[in-house]
Amino acid sequence: MNRKEAITRVAELTSSLNRHNHLYYVESNPEISDYDFDMMLNELQKIELEFPDLVTDHSPTKRVGGDITKKFDTVIHKYPMLSLANSYSKEEIEEWVNRAKKLVDGNLEYVCELKYDGVAIGIQYVNGKLKQAVTRGDGTQGENVTSNVKTIRSIPLTLQGDYPGDFEIRGEIFFPLDNFRKLNEQRRKNGDPEFANPRNTASGTLKMQDSKVVSDRGLDCFLYGVYGTGDLKPGHFETVQKVADWGFKIPSEKKRYIEKTTSVDGVMDFIMHWDEHRGQLPFEIDGIVIKVNQYHNQEELGYTAKSPRWAIAYKFKAERVESKLKSVVYQVGRTGAITPVANLQPIQLGGTTVKRASLHNADQIQKLDLHFEDSVYVEKGGEIIPKIVGVNLNERKPEAETVGFIDQCPECQTELIRREGEAQHYCPNEVGCPPQKKGKIEHFIGRKAMDIDGLGAETVDALFEGGLISNVADLYELTFDQVIGMDRMADRSANNLIDGVKASKEKPFHKVLFGLGIRFVGETVAKKLAKGLKSMEAISKASFDELVAVDEIGDKIAMSIQEYFLDERNRKIVERLIAYGLNLEVVEKEQASNVLEGKSFVVSGVFNAFSRPELKEMIEANGGKNVGSISKKTDFVLAGDKMGPSKLQKATDLGIKILSEDDFIALLNE
Ligand SMILES: [Zn+2]
Incomplete structure (x- = not known):
């Protein structure tokens, strides 16, 4: 076979294998035998071996795996992956529906879907080719698991039909129960411990370094949420049907995996059906997801800090x-x-x-x-x-004794306290109680805080027990020689640890602040504080009034912050972190211009050239401010298609200038 013939044959085989793969894994309707499929795949592998430059990133041979990923890069989600609010009863669903009805014009449609007990994934396609697959992670950023995701047969590597040029599709990767049982059977035979549950195993599998193993395990995936295309169809349900045309495996309407309805009764019927029949599904679910269908309604409903208002999860009662x-x-x-x-x-x-x-x-x-x-x-x-x-x-035995509660900390014997209005007992010896000291360090290095590579809870434990560290500042004084002296510590691991600690100095301020583990200062609060007060110095010196003036900071948080900085030992740690060069103030984003200085915007509707988040970013980058709702103080409404009529009316009534997308671009270029 010469090169020219090879090129032709690779193209033929690729197209044929893609088609048969789709028929088999997405449509469950194969036209050829497994044997014939394998023969074609073997032929392609042979040609690729002979002409390695003809191997593409999207070759059907990638399904077999073989790519090794040493370290999964962190990728920031273009659109945050939010979680849903939970509900457990018909009353709660009714409440949610009533709240939604109050906020929108007209009648609502609802889409009911299964809540797959798997791993959420976002996959980006550019020009019809799978470019990148990222796990949910903490919702803001996840891990790049592209090589492994490519081995999942029901996820297309190449799209068909009239797909958009660049978009993201989201869904859930899960372990089909049949494949899970087979895997455990195999492990039993090999004398390996069996896996306990399909979801955790799916999650662990996705993060294996060898994609060959991932390929063999047989994960599956449903994809249904499309982002970054503008609205292709008026509603979610219609969009899901649409993406099937591009080759995606979507939840089946026929099998009632997805359903559209206009009433609470319709929603409850779907819920009750699956509460009764979920045991018969070939995969695990832990509830139902209900979404408002129409995109313009979704937009009107918007988001809370944690989750969309236009969707809710219904969780089944536990076993x-x-x-x-x-x-x-x-x-x-x-x-x-x-x-x-x-x-x-x-x-x-x-x-x-x-x-x-x-x-x-x-x-x-x-x-x-x-x-x-x-x-x-x-x-x-x-x-x-x-x-x-x-x-x-x-x-109960008649002589049985009541279970009481302890008075002293089992670790440091300090008298326990119970703060007013709180259910939990505490050991107040924050700075001296070993698990608290160790816990603070573990929290600091955690994924959502400083996310230090090469350092895990086990190593912290060893460093702590070995007396090498007793607080987070000590981490920055660790030396290679100290670390290598520990049990079971290889050169490479020691280097990784030292490098990881050094690299963590680049983490943004709000992560450091969250990492300190101040009571009540969670991730969101840390972000708000960083945004509001800009630096650790300002926060440490802020008066109570200054603290509560920050968005979403209440009395309880303010008091806890003041209490933290009153302690000399805490102040010392923070001073040391400053001295080691960590980011202890907000680094301002570079400003594109200030043409929108002092102007406030409401962005609403569907746009052609840019997405809503992109437009909002442009407004801020040019000195403008985004506000949530229209008021007298709003300067402009940036209106796309399908903006809610009530909003439009309100803007007109208040005499607020309404801009189209083109007007806005023109304004920026002024
Ligand atoms: Zn204690």
């Missing part, structure tokens, strides 16, 4: 089992919170063996009127640790 309470132990968390944990007679629940259950706090123990050796009901909700929800009183 319940009965087991015997053996003992109660008390754990000390990184904030000093004391959590009672029940040790149970091991029992199967939701596909895993349960040995422990959370008891939350003293009130919970009292409410359950828990006695030793009680026979207890255990449920598994969304949490990893199951909880005790009740006691079977028929099984």
Whole structure:
């Protein structure tokens, strides 16, 4: 075969293999035998071996895997991947519907979908080719798992039809139960420990370095959420049908995996159907997702800080089992919170063996009127640790003793406190209690905080026990020689650790602030504080009034911040972090211009050239301000197609200037 013939044959085989792959994995309607398919694939592999320059990133041979990923790069999501608010009853669904109805004009349509118990993924296609696949991560940024995702047969490498030039599609990767059972059977034969549940195994599989292994495991995926195309269709349901034309495997309408309805009764019918029949599905689900269908309605409803107002999850009731309470132990968390944990007679629940259950706090123990050796009901909700929800009183022994609560910290023997209005007991010895000291460091290096490469909880534990570190500032004084002196520490790991610590100095201010682990200063609060007060110095010196003047900062948070900086030892740590060169102030984004200085904008509707988030970014980059709703103070409304009529009316009534996308571009160029 000469080169010219090879080029022709590669093209033929690629097209044929893509088509048969789609027929088999997406449409479940194969036209040729597995054997014939494998023969074609073998032929392509042989040609690629002979002419390596003809191998493309989108060759069907990529399905077999073989690419090794040493480290998964972090990618920032262009559109944040938000989570949904949860609901558990018909009443809550009704409430949600009523709230939505109040906020929009006209009648609402709802789309019901299965809530797949898998791993959320966002995949970018450019010019019809799969370019990048990123996990949800923390919602703001995820990991680039492209090589592994390419091995999932139902995800097209090359699109067909009238697809947009550049867009992202989102969905859920899951472990089909058949393949999961086969995998465990194989592991049993090999003497390997079996995997406990499909979701965690799917998540672990996606992060394996060898894509060949990923390919062999047989993950599957449904894709349904399209981003960055403007609105192709008026609603979500129609868009899902549309993307099937491009070759995506979408949830089947025929099998009732997705359904459109106009009433709460329709929604409840869907929920009840799947609550009863979910055991028969070839994959696991943990609930139902309900979305408002029409995009212009979605836009009108908008978002809360955490989740869209136009969608809600309905969670199925958890499975319940009965087991015997053996003992109660008390754990000390990184904030000093004391959590009672029940040790149970091991029992199967939701596909895993349960040995422990959370008891939350003293009130919970009292409410359950828990006695030793009680026979207890255990449920598994969304949490990893199951909880005790009740006691079977028929099984209680007459001489059984009540479970009390401890007075002293089991780690440092400090007298426990319980702050007013709080359910949890705390060990107040924040700076001296070992788990709290260690916990603060673990929190600091965590993925959502400083995300230090080469340093995990186990290593922190060893460093702490070895007396090399006792607070977060100590990390920045670690030397290679100290680290290499530890047990089981290889040269490379030691180097990685030192490099990782050094690299963390580049993390933005709000991550450092969150990393300090100040009580009540979570991720969002840290961002707000950073935005509002700009530097650690300003925050540490801020008066109570200055703190509560920051958006979303209440009394409780303000007091906690002041309390933190009152402690000399904390101030010392922060001073040291400054000295080591960490980012302890906000680095302002570069300003494109200030032509929109002092002008406020409401952006609404669907646009052609840019997405809404892009337009909002442009406004800020040019000195303007985005506001959520139209008021007298609004200067401009940037209106796209399908803007809600009530909004338009309001803008007109208030005499606010309405700009089209083109007007806006012209304004920027003035
Ligand atoms: Zn303690």
